[in-house]
Amino acid sequence: MTDYSYTAAFIVGLMGAGHCMGMCGGIVGAFSQQLPKVQRGSLLAHRLQFLLAYNLGRISSYGIAGALVGGSASMLGLLFDIDTYLLVLRLIAAIMMIITGLYIAQIWAGVVQIERLGQWIWRFLSPIANKLLPIQTPFKASIAGLIWGWLPCGLVYSTLTWAVASNSAQNGALIMLCFGLGTLPALLSAGLAADLLNRWVRSKWVKWLSGAALVAFGCHTLYIGFSQLN
Template sequence: MITELPIALAAVLFGLAGSTHCIGMCGGIAGSVALSSGGKAGQPVFLLAFNLGRLLSYALAGLLVGQLGHLLSEGQSLGLVLRTFAATVMIVMGLYIAQWWQGAAYLERVGQLLWRHIQPWTGKLLPADRLWKCLLLGGLWGWLPCGLVYTTLIWSGTAASSPWQSGLLMLLFGLGTLPAMMTTSLLASQLRQLLQRRGVRQAAGGLVILFGVFTLPWLALLDTHQPG
């Protein structure tokens, strides 16, 4: 259940710990948005509009995937499989964040199929010199092929008990990435250096792995292996 604090914290941690990856993939376009404001006073508002669009796209994706996960989990046995899968995906995410295994990056190849249809529209919104342009650009940029986002999306679709909760988990994930993205033009280098420290990434990844291990439905799994 999303009401459990560890699950909600894990979603925020995914975004926060993966912020270095976010800066690498989205930092350039976020910097362009800041420059398009035409003055330093407008940069925070333009960046906020861009990131609001990005977070809304994450929430929408979570809602859609959560609907699919909800339909698949109607059966009790299949629901157990999906919950186990969600915990496993969380462990994979922890390995990705700690840079012990980059398997999540393979999902980016799948996302390229969708992104090739979306990318042409992003060029039409540049320069992002209006707030509505920044909002739409962020909404489109949220679908950029990203192993971190896609892995979290799969996790949210199977970990939540309803589509709305899946969307909320993705929103929490987006909020975790917000500090790095909002400081792209100011403190991104300092934040990147902090998040790239081996100890910081391994600690964050290890914590996510522990969340995954503890959210495995251990009792249910043990019951299924007991002789009837």
């Protein structure tokens, strides 16, 4: 399932642009307007420097989360029948992949309800994140991204189930890094006020095809899992 997970994680990040814009786009846009003033000729490069630093921190937080859950699953596997344990994890991950595909295709938004699971984490981190504003240095932007990467997000939590099923800290981190790289174009375009990419990923047919691909990945994984039960 791992190869599919890398591809699927990137698709979720890329095609979840609308959700990402809603969750993080306002934050990116707000601190983009608060950056230190520079000459107009170097404005684009200056802003890009801060946005890359912010997103590096944000994507790093996804990788850390993936490593934590993947590594934890690996250690828990020592306490259970490893074959049965991995099979259950893969079936859960397959179901979450199908649910995420339905969300991307705009058929069912049930995955968003998962965001409630992370509200208690954000209540602790939110005051710390607010103290970093205004963002005045790239280093400060990267720290802000590292903190805001833990913002409750149904797509992140759904992808984390695949990191858990990878049963490996390394694979879990790579799955989440692929997801983070997928979100990068949308959030960079949010900060740079470029909407061409956003119009493309919000296309009904692009969303439907991407969602169908995720559902197909999930169904294939379910098929393999149930075949192993027999």
